[in-house]
Amino acid sequence: MGDALLQKTYTVDCLTKKRAANDGTVPQYYVNNDHEAIIPRELFARVQEEMKRRANIRQGMDGKRRVYSSKYALSSSVFCGHCGDMYRRTHWNNHGKKQIVWRCVTRLNAPGVECPARTLSEIQLQNLVLEAINKVPGGKQGAIKVLETNISEVLGNAHIEELEHIKQQIEKQQTLLVKMTAASEDYSKVVDKIYALQREQEEAMAANVNYKAGKEGIQEMIEYLKSQPKRVTAYNEQLVRKLIEKMTVYDDHLDFLFKSGIQIEIKG
Numbered sequence: 001m002g003d004a005l006l007q008k009t010y011t012v013d014c015l016t017k018k019r020a021a022n023d024g025t026v027p028q029y030y031v032n033n034d035h036e037a038i039i040p041r042e043l044f045a046r047v048q049e050e051m052k053r054r055a056n057i058r059q060g061m062d063g064k065r066r067v068y069s070s071k072y073a074l075s076s077s078v079f080c081g082h083c084g085d086m087y088r089r090t091h092w093n094n095h096g097k098k099q100i101v102w103r104c105v106t107r108l109n110a111p112g113v114e115c116p117a118r119t120l121s122e123i124q125l126q127n128l129v130l131e132a133i134n135k136v137p138g139g140k141q142g143a144i145k146v147l148e149t150n151i152s153e154v155l156g157n158a159h160i161e162e163l164e165h166i167k168q169q170i171e172k173q174q175t176l177l178v179k180m181t182a183a184s185e186d187y188s189k190v191v192d193k194i195y196a197l198q199r200e201q202e203e204a205m206a207a208n209v210n211y212k213a214g215k216e217g218i219q220e221m222i223e224y225l226k227s228q229p230k231r232v233t234a235y236n237e238q239l240v241r242k243l244i245e246k247m248t249v250y251d252d253h254l255d256f257l258f259k260s261g262i263q264i265e266i267k268g
């Protein structure tokens with residue numbers, strides 16, 4: 001998504017005559033923005049947001065940035081109680097017995113730097129997660145309540161008003177720009193202002209896309225929980241993503257921090 005792309009798409013379609021009449025870049029730019037491509041812009045904003053999220057993944061003790069994986073809910077939320085690094089999913093071949101385990105990444109990356117953190121089998125870890133979810137005060141009802149709170153918080157952030165406000169400001173500046181161009185005045189400050197407003201607009205749009213996706217996801221999760229028996233008995237990636245912020249593995253217990261702020265300790 002860029003001005004050049006927008007020019008290709010819209011200038012040719014809508015304003016061939018006007019473009020021929022104007023030889024400066026500014027009128028073209030104005031024209032492009034007037035026919036904004038909402039869908040590509042939103043997609044672009046979504047990608048930007050995802051990149052920002054990945055860039056935020058913490059650095060390990062060895063200074064290396066941990067590669068982000070979105071495949072498993074636990075990929076970026078399990079931490080080592082000994083060294084603070086992340087736990088990573090790996091295949092383990094123990095005397096011919098193959099299994100999937102989660103280990104402190106320090107052990108995986110740097111043989112010799114022995115973090116004494118224990119290894120958990122995936123089944124063991126998932127069972128502990130389920131136990132924690134079921135232990136949240138109010139159980140299933142509590143989880144539903146947390147999700148409903150998430151929805152209303154997200155709803156309060158729809159960015160609709162903000163987007164409308166930015167749009168109006170851009171239109172105002174564009175009108176000014178056209179007048180200044182016609183009067184051969186220096187319009188560079190107005191162009192800067194429009195660019196700044198466009199950046200604001202992109203950010204608000206990214207937030208709005210997240211809002212929509214988030215709201216749908218949470219609603220699905222509430223439906224899922226309502227259809228489940230009293231206790232959540234099956235491990236569910238989406239549920240874990242929605243409910244759990246972080247967990248820390250210690251020698252004899254795990255600490256869970258839920259997105260609701262609730263902290264729970266599970267022995268085992």
Ligand SMILES: [Zn+2]
Binds near residue numbers: 080082104116117
């Ligand atoms: Zn460790």
